[in-house]
Every structure is written in structure tokens, then in C-alpha cells.
Amino acid sequence: MDDYPLLDLFLTMLFFFLWIMWLFLLFRVVMDIFRDDDLSGWAKAGWLIFCIVLPYLGVLVYVIARGRGMGRRDVKQAKDAESAFKDYIRTTASEGNAGSGGTNELARLAELHDSGALTDEEFTQAKTKLLA
Incomplete structure (x- = not known):
């Protein structure tokens, strides 16, 4: 046990953690490069080559230059x-219950609630009344 002191163990764990964090950031940057529709194909290739050839510098420069856009693209x-999930639910529910107007009313109530026209209490009351 004396061959590997506690401080060395701590530093090894710290470096391992930092390495994993850097790998996570590298993959996020590469995913963001491919997700960005504003970049042309050549720009994507350039950023990708920069991140592969000089990985630490490439990731650092990308985060500095385009980091704010990464957050916006995630949001x-x-x-x-x-919205695609909500549209899918609405279309699936309306196709499954083509004869019932309750589904359409629920969808209309959800839209009114999302737009702020109905408060949470009003939405809950109307939904309970509709489902009863």
C-alpha cells in the first residue's frame, strides 16, 4: 500500500475525471458541428479536422467561438x-377517436393552457368536467 500514496490516488482520480469530462465535451462539440444547419459542408469539415488534428485546441476554440450557439441549438x-411529440399525440388521438369530440376539446384546452389563456386551475377544472 505504501507504493501508491493517497495523494497519488487522488491525483489519478482527478485526472481520470478531467479526461472523461474532456471526452464528453469533445463528443458534444462534434455532435454540434453536425447539427448546425448554418455551417456549410466545408465549414463542418474544417471544424471537424481542427478538432481531430488538434483536439484540445480545436475544442477550446470551438467552445469560445460558437459556444453560445450550442446552447441555443440544444434548446x-x-x-x-x-412540439413534434404533441403533434403526434394530437393526430394519433384524433385518428383513434374520430367520432368523439372529447379528444378535440382536450386538444383545444391544452392549446389554450399552453398559450396562457387558461390558468392551471381553470385548465384542471375544464379537463375534469370534460372527462367526467
Whole structure:
């Protein structure tokens, strides 16, 4: 046990953690390069080559130059996925219950609630009344 002191163990764990964090950041940058529709194909290839040839410098420069856009693209992707999911639920529910007007009313109530026209209490009351 004396061959590997506690401080060396701590430093090894710290370096391992930092290495894993850097790998996570590298993969996030590479995913963001491919996700960005504003970049041309040549720009994507250039950033990718820069991140592969000089990985530490490439990732650092990318985060400095385009880091703010990374967050915006993440939020946009989450909102797009949520709206696509809601649209899928609405179309599936309306196709499954083509004869019932309750589904359409629920969808209309959800839209009014999302737009802020209905408060949470009003939405809950209307939904309970509709489902009863």
C-alpha cells in the first residue's frame, strides 16, 4: 500500500475525471458541428479536422467561438422534439377517436393552457368536467 500514496490516488482520480469530462465535451462539440444547419459542408469539415488534428485546441476554440450557439441549438432541438411529440399525440388521438369530440376539446384546452389563456386551475377544472 505504501507504493501508491493517497495523494497519488487522488491525483489519478482527478485526472481520470478531467479526461472523461474532456471526452464528453469533445463528443458534444462534434455532435454540434453536425447539427448546425448554418455551417456549410466545408465549414463542418474544417471544424471537424481542427478538432481531430488538434483536439484540445480545436475544442477550446470551438467552445469560445460558437459556444453560445450550442446552447441555443440544444434548446431549439428540445422545443422541436416537444412540439413534434404533441403533434403526434394530437393526430394519433384524433385518428383513434374520430367520432368523439372529447379528444378535440382536450386538444383545444391544452392549446389554450399552453398559450396562457387558461390558468392551471381553470385548465384542471375544464379537463375534469370534460372527462367526467
